[in-house]
Amino acid sequence: MNHNETTDPGTGSALVPASDSSDHGHELLPASLVRDADRFENPGLPAHVHRQADDDPKAARRAERQVATLFGLSMLATLVFLVSYFAIPDESVFFFPGIGRAKTQNVVLGLSLGFAIFLIGIGAVHWAKTLMSDEEVSEERHLQASTDEQRAKAVAVVKEGVESTQFARRPLIKYSLGGALGLFALPLGLQVAGSLGPVTVEELKHTIWDPKDNGGKPIRLMRDPEMTPIKFDEVTNGSVFHVMPETLQKYIDEGKHVLEAKAKAAVILIRLDPNDIKVQKARDWGVDGVVAYSKICTHVGCAVGLYEQQTHHLLCPCHQSTFDLTEDCAVIFGPAKRPLPQLKITVDDAGYLVAPEGFAEPVGPSFWERAR
Incomplete structure (x- = not known):
């Protein structure tokens, strides 16, 4: 040995x-x-192949202009988004081959925003491929902690890498990239400021259950999704119906705002023994034990659709908020803070269940303006 x-x-x-x-x-x-x-030889690094922009200043300037052009086109696409947001009517629709009817504004906004971010990405890739340094660098790894000198060397390598991007030397790229990214942030702020608020309590209360949307006449309760009317004598004890207003049909026929209308108008209809209902208002707003409540959970807006007949409890599957039907859908468990709003119903001359008025309070997640 x-x-x-x-x-x-x-x-x-x-x-x-x-x-x-x-x-x-x-x-x-x-x-x-x-x-x-x-037995194995160290393969080393392949010989570095110079690019045209590495050796030819004209090629480098041409690449710089190409990158700036891509960033400029991104800014143009963002401006198209901003103009379209205000200029294209919300009701404007057109037939899209292979898809069907679509809102013109949605298509233009989606395409312009997509091109804006796509052009920023392509510009960054072209910048990296033509102007940023592509020198291959390897570093031997070791098990011991780095010394102060080695850490200083690492910082120097990072600084050298930043300098190799030529960001400081290429002001045209710097300013065009800044403009593209800066403009691209505007649509996000516009969506928040323009589409999410502010709204009034009356706007929150309004749903398509409002008789004003039906010429002032009571609105028939329709099975969802069949959109067929419900007769009072069809609702047996313990039965559950998922309900939409008859006024939804107008939105379906016109092909606009259907999802928005359904999101606020979803109702669950249940029949229980009238003697089990402990709150007088809940009995008065129902018909012989048939009651209707909003399906939209007052926590974060999930659909409440699980009914336990023995306990008369409604359960939200998202976060387990539980509502007691016998107590006017008061919260008995979970994070929800408000009862489910009740929809007042009656029976018309033909025996169909109808809603003579809309919700008396906002549906969905809790709002501080609500009375209870």
Whole structure:
């Protein structure tokens, strides 16, 4: 055995130093591994291939202009988004081949915003491929902590990498990229400021259950999704109906705002023994034990659709908020803070269930303006 070798007490195999350098220390490895490693040559790095922009200042300036053009087109697409948001009527629709009728504004906004971010991405890729440094760099890894000198060297490498992007040397790219990214942020702020608020309590209360949307006449309750009317004598004790207003049909026929209308108008209709209803208002707003409540949970707006007949509890599947039908849908468990709003119903001359008025309070997640 070589005098520089030692023996692994566990396996009896020879161990040799993995490296004699002061940086790595004397790490002992099995001699067989060292001999196997000697059979493979270090492939090294391939010869660096210079790009045209590396050696030709004209090519570099041309690439700079191309990148700036892409960023400029991104700004133009963002401006199209901003103009379209205000200029295209919300009711404007057109027939899209293969899809059907679509809102013109949605299509233009989606395409313009998509092109804006796509052009920023393409510009960044072209910048990296033509102007940023593509010198291959490798660094040997070691097990010991870095010294102060090595950390300083790493910082220097990072700074050198930043300089290799030529960001400081190419003001045209810097300003065009800043403009593209700056303009691209505007649609996001516009969506928040223009589409999400502010709204009034009356707007929150309004749903398509409002008789004003039906010429002032009571609105028939329709099965969802069949959109067929419900007769009072069809609602047996313990039965559950998922209900939409008859006025939804107008939105379906026109092909606009259907999802928005359904999201606020969803109602659950249930019949229980009138003697089980403990709140007088809930009995008065129903018909012989048939009551209708909003399906939109007052926590975060999930659909409340699970009914337990023995306990008369309604359960929201998202966060387990539980409402007691016998107590005018008061919250008895979970994070919801408000009862489900009740929809007042009656029976018309033909025996169909109808809603003579809309909800008396906002549906959905809780609002501080609500009376209870």
